[in-house]
Amino acid sequence: MAASGEPAAGEAVALVVNALRDGIMQGRFAPGQRLPEADLVELYSASRGAVRTALVQLENEGIVERERNRGARVRPISLEEAVEITEARAVIEGLCAAKAAARATDEDRHRLRALGKELGEAVAAADVMAYTRINQQIHRAVRDIAAHETAGLMLDRLRTQSVRYHYTVALLPGRPSIGLTEHLQVIETVCSGDPALAEHTMRTHLMSVVEALQQLDANLHRIVTPG
Amino acid sequence: MAASGEPAAGEAVALVVNALRDGIMQGRFAPGQRLPEADLVELYSASRGAVRTALVQLENEGIVERERNRGARVRPISLEEAVEITEARAVIEGLCAAKAAARATDEDRHRLRALGKELGEAVAAADVMAYTRINQQIHRAVRDIAAHETAGLMLDRLRTQSVRYHYTVALLPGRPSIGLTEHLQVIETVCSGDPALAEHTMRTHLMSVVEALQQLDANLHRIVTPG
DNA sequence: GTAACCAAGATTGTTAACAACTTCGTTGCC
DNA sequence: GGCAACGAAGTTGTTAACAATCTTGGTTAC
Numbered sequence: 287m288a289a290s291g292e293p294a295a296g297e298a299v300a301l302v303v304n305a306l307r308d309g310i311m312q313g314r315f316a317p318g319q320r321l322p323e324a325d326l327v328e329l330y331s332a333s334r335g336a337v338r339t340a341l342v343q344l345e346n347e348g349i350v351e352r353e354r355n356r357g358a359r360v361r362p363i364s365l366e367e368a369v370e371i372t373e374a375r376a377v378i379e380g381l382c383a384a385k386a387a388a389r390a391t392d393e394d395r396h397r398l399r400a401l402g403k404e405l406g407e408a409v410a411a412a413d414v415m416a417y418t419r420i421n422q423q424i425h426r427a428v429r430d431i432a433a434h435e436t437a438g439l440m441l442d443r444l445r446t447q448s449v450r451y452h453y454t455v456a457l458l459p460g461r462p463s464i465g466l467t468e469h470l471q472v473i474e475t476v477c478s479g480d481p482a483l484a485e486h487t488m489r490t491h492l493m494s495v496v497e498a499l500q501q502l503d504a505n506l507h508r509i510v511t512p513g
Numbered sequence: 514m515a516a517s518g519e520p521a522a523g524e525a526v527a528l529v530v531n532a533l534r535d536g537i538m539q540g541r542f543a544p545g546q547r548l549p550e551a552d553l554v555e556l557y558s559a560s561r562g563a564v565r566t567a568l569v570q571l572e573n574e575g576i577v578e579r580e581r582n583r584g585a586r587v588r589p590i591s592l593e594e595a596v597e598i599t600e601a602r603a604v605i606e607g608l609c610a611a612k613a614a615a616r617a618t619d620e621d622r623h624r625l626r627a628l629g630k631e632l633g634e635a636v637a638a639a640d641v642m643a644y645t646r647i648n649q650q651i652h653r654a655v656r657d658i659a660a661h662e663t664a665g666l667m668l669d670r671l672r673t674q675s676v677r678y679h680y681t682v683a684l685l686p687g688r689p690s691i692g693l694t695e696h697l698q699v700i701e702t703v704c705s706g707d708p709a710l711a712e713h714t715m716r717t718h719l720m721s722v723v724e725a726l727q728q729l730d731a732n733l734h735r736i737v738t739p740g
Numbered sequence: 741g742t743a744a745c746c747a748a749g750a751t752t753g754t755t756a757a758c759a760a761c762t763t764c765g766t767t768g769c770c
Numbered sequence: 771g772g773c774a775a776c777g778a779a780g781t782t783g784t785t786a787a788c789a790a791t792c793t794t795g796g797t798t799a800c
Contacts, residue, residue, distance in 0.1 A: 436597035
């Protein structure tokens with residue numbers, strides 16, 4: 287194994303899958319970059335069989351492309367796809383918000399509101415890193431309260447595909463402020479116990495992320511193609 | 514594939530994945546049944562490496578479970594999970610219905626209404642097989658009209674998990690009649706071009722399937738545990 | 741000077757053998 | 771008679787070698 291830590295008992299392919307997925311999600315491999323099996327074998331100190339199986343699985347997860355006899359590469363995602371992914375997130379997280387509203391305990395409500403307060407402090411301090419982290423924690427909390435395993439797995443998959451686009455949205459001017467308002471609405475409606483309302487605010491929030499994505503894309507094009 | 518036909522050029526693992534998935538979905542392997550690698554090697558005339566990779570992928574798809582050093586088996590799905598899957602389908606197909614309503618051409622509308630008519634004839638003839646087939650065609654048509662690739666892939670995955678429960682719902686007494694009404698409503702609202710309305714009818718339809726699932730489960734328990 | 745072609749290198753697809761673990765039946769002991 | 775340790779068979783986890791395919795660079799003919 288790469289890590290000197292534990293012998294990790296086995297299942298070498300799972301280790302490679304996780305390491306590679308993290309690497310791609312953290313941007314250590316650029317979209318479109320080739321992923322030769324030999325390189326990955328050396329990088330992760332795994333056998334070729336493990337690397338190979340890991341690539342098949344990541345292809346199945348949609349973050350790697352493979353062409354027969356031509357190897358694997360990091361799959362680039364287009365704006366259209368990022369929008370689709372966010373739309374799908376909108377309806378699934380909407381489902382989670384509805385379930386969460388129906389199931390939330392007093393303790394859950396307390397935790398959500400605490401996260402809302404933290405988010406406000408991050409925005410006040412203009413701390414983008416903290417904003418992004420707490421943002422994820424809020425969505426994660428709603429998902430956990432919903433206790434909907436199928437929805438959770440689907441969100442996992444969508445997140446791995448969209449994360450590179452995702453974290454940049456917070457960099458748009460004015461975005462954290464908008465996001466704060468929307469998240470507070472989501473939190474309050476989930477805590478109110480009204481499933482339909484909670485679903486609505488969650489969907490509204492994520493549709494606003496769709497708009498932010500499109501705006502972000504327009505900005506990128508403006509930079510790439512200077513008038 | 515067992516068929517002697519073509520050497521199939523390559524990618525042996527994909528062949529095994531498809532064959533095994535079909536086998537499980539068609540009920541040729543019972544839930545909980547063990548799937549020893551050696552048996553699959555012989556059954557599909559593939560190498561163990563291909564079989565092994567296929568099992569990893571099917572585990573990722575959620576229709577097979579594997580335990581370290583203890584092999585793979587067909588993953589049983591509980592009622593709770595079937596309900597979760599249908600709830601997830603409800604929101605995603607709701608998204609598709611909304612998109613479809615916004616995008617449908619005159620030709621699309623014609624095709625949908627033709628399918629609706631066919632479904633009515635199948636119900637009138639009490640032809641359960643035809644009902645199930647046309648049912649799937651209608652959902653497939655809405656999905657195609659929506660042209661939402663991400664949603665389509667998610668539905669593919671959900672379908673492979675739930676298909677065994679799914680086709681039995683049509684056997685409930687009175688179910689085809691209810692299903693006909695709901696499908697006709699879905700078709701008409703999609704054709705009306707109102708996204709919100711189309712989404713609503715599609716979700717209502719699938720929530721009614723959830724109820725049918727629970728009713729089916731109650732019936733099964735009554736059979737298994739005779740008072 | 742360009743285009744087709746060929747050979748060497750690099751990369752992936754496939755298979756077989758080896759090692760480790762679990763399970764189940766047996767034997768010996770309490 | 772029951773329980774625990776032992777061992778053999780079966781199954782999975784891992785690795786290495788071999789075969790097929792693609793890419794690349796140079797050469798040759800036109």
